[in-house]
Amino acid sequence: MAEHTTTGQPVAAAVVPPADDRDWVVIFSGTPWANGAHRQHALARELTVDHAVLFVDPAGHLPRWRVQVRQVTDGLWQCAAPALLPFGRHLPPVNRVNRWLAARVLRRWFRRREASVRLLWLDEDLAAPVAARLGASAVVYDATDLDWTFTRPWNRPHLRRALRSAVGAADLVLASSTALPDRMPASDPAPVVLANGCDPDRFSPDGPVAPWLLSLRRPLIGYSGAVDTRAFDADLVAAVARAHPEWTFVLIGPSTRAGRAPLAGLSNVVLVDAVGFADVPGILRACDVTIIPYRVGGLIDYVHPKKCYEYLALGKPVVATPLPALRALGDTIALAADPPSFASALADALDRAGAPDDAARRREVATRNSWSARGVQLRSLLAGLPR
Structure with missing residues (x-):
């Protein structure tokens, strides 16, 4: 340029x-x-x-x-x-x-x-x-x-x-x-x-997959964004990870010491700190389900996470906490507020993760929200x- x-x-x-x-x-x-x-x-x-x-x-x-x-x-x-x-x-x-x-x-x-x-x-x-x-x-x-x-x-x-x-x-x-x-x-x-x-072309389901993910135990549950105490609910993720050691959580993005503290010692939680935006789709493509575990009722539960549409553009099932701005997507994504219901929603999403009709419907929603x-x-x- x-x-x-x-x-x-x-x-x-x-x-x-x-x-x-x-x-x-x-x-x-x-x-x-x-x-x-x-x-x-x-x-x-x-x-x-x-x-x-x-x-x-x-x-x-x-x-x-x-x-x-x-x-x-x-x-x-x-x-x-x-x-x-x-x-x-x-x-x-x-x-x-x-x-x-x-x-x-x-x-x-x-x-x-x-x-x-x-x-x-x-x-x-x-x-x-x-x-x-x-x-x-x-x-x-x-x-x-x-x-x-x-x-x-x-x-x-x-x-x-x-x-x-x-x-x-x-x-x-x-x-x-x-x-x-x-x-x-x-x-x-x-x-x-x-x-x-979102940019549906950047987050197309057709594209390369980060090769290092192939060595991780499946199923893979992906998240992209900050791991902090402002929005990210690490206690929620930690509780679900402890209850389901057979699931691997891949958390992509910068983290703070306080944000990642509840996740310490969990072998099925992988924190990936330094990732460029161009590399995010290749990591999420390898995941079976994606999550938005944000705190609800705090100072910033007004957010409308654009990652939701990016996940949908990849055709991935989405499980999120019931942020006010996401409730209108309740027929496309799963909303769950506490560890038991979040884990149950993840289990249901994993059971249907490979359904091609569902993936196409998610992609259509993302395209309408490009x-x-x-x-x-x-x-x-x-x-x-x-x-």
Whole structure:
């Protein structure tokens, strides 16, 4: 890919990309582009169907004195914006200064190419101060998470104020889960649910299988995602694993010490920490059943795990805890709340794991919930916004 940066230049310098006649969308994201397997990245790609997109990474904890812009693909650019001062996530005045600087640099970036911003897209609450500074025709706020739940209690008021500001600045509020709007500040207009999706081609059942799995005892029960104490219910998994030593649990993703502690000493639980997103389908293809063992009733049971559709795209049976956003899929996946019922649902799923008609039906559900389908819905919503 072409790359243009301002390394070696002062922060106020701007890089002018090749001309693009499409309207521009500027996305201030809470997830860096380098972590490119999330909702933000999928929707950014969908927006390039009829827009040019500048994806702005979140500010780090330390100052960044240079702006960097590089082209990711046709119509999509990634920006590492400058930040004058550290700890903007924790100190509101610092956040405002850093956002003022980022907006100033980006305004110059667009002036140099004689372009303007049609849409400002926020999925990072702390980016709300830029809403009035880029001259966008409309502002979209995409609620992917409740950011304040990801910080310590003393910092939550700051982030909750940022959430209210972001929602209040938006002409369109989106929510990634049916369970999110009730947990958000009131908005006018009310939030529109644009649920998470998947890439059915990436998670096709036809493809390579990770060879190292062939040495594990079957049946294999797979999970992809973080093993932590925020969402993952390690106590549930540990209880089921102890009751069924004949099953092998393959847990793919980063883990914390507290998250994996209940799983210690279980020989039928395999933790696989360092796996790239491209390698995940090859591991899950080898599994007989997939699981989403998330805590229900906690701070983040509003989530709509996109892994559910990824599992279904592979044709795999899914057993999950009854998260509010997953209940609508109750005729496609099995929902179970406690160790005995979870184990029973897994046993039933293993009995039917090889049924081809069931696998085809799961794949059909995933296809209906693809990112391309979400893109069609999104473009319809954006068509009603000011230009």
